[in-house]
Amino acid sequence: MLPAAMLLLATVPPGLPLSFSSLLHCTPAVVSLLVYLGAGLGYALVASTRPDDACGSARAHYLATHTVPPRIAAALRRGNVTTGMTPRQVSLARGVPRTRADADNGPVWVYDARDARTPGWLRVAFDEGRVATLRYVPASETSLLPPATP
DSSP states (O other), X not given: OOHHHHHHHHHSOTTOOOOHHHHHHHHHHHHHHHHHHHHHHHHHHHSOOOGGGGGHHHHXXXXXXXXXXXXXXXXXXXXXXXXXXXXXXXXXXXOSOSEEEEOSSXXXXXXXXXXXXXXXXXXXXXXXXXXXXXXXXXXXOGGGSOOOOO
């Protein structure tokens, strides 16, 4: 007997009339359901738990279609930000910033730090369309963060 049919038989309450022909009629649906659930479980086991991993395929496409210096390409592959990146590259690496503000020299973007053991923020300052400075801001120094922009 098919394993799915045995599974179906094991879940049937005692006393319920069930013939072999009706069981075979239900088997394709049961097998399809098991395959669907198994595929979902397989995806769940291999899928990344990083929230920014949705950008992974976008980063790969960007790197395949643009000429990028090796240092910046390596940072993009890791999902990190480095000096010299464009705003688009920073967005591909880290996603949408928590806050954006305009400073004297250019925009400032703030991201949550990835290290949960040392809470804080990553402050990314742009100058002339490129990342000029990166600074880790500890959670205790909120005065160094730009005000939130609506």
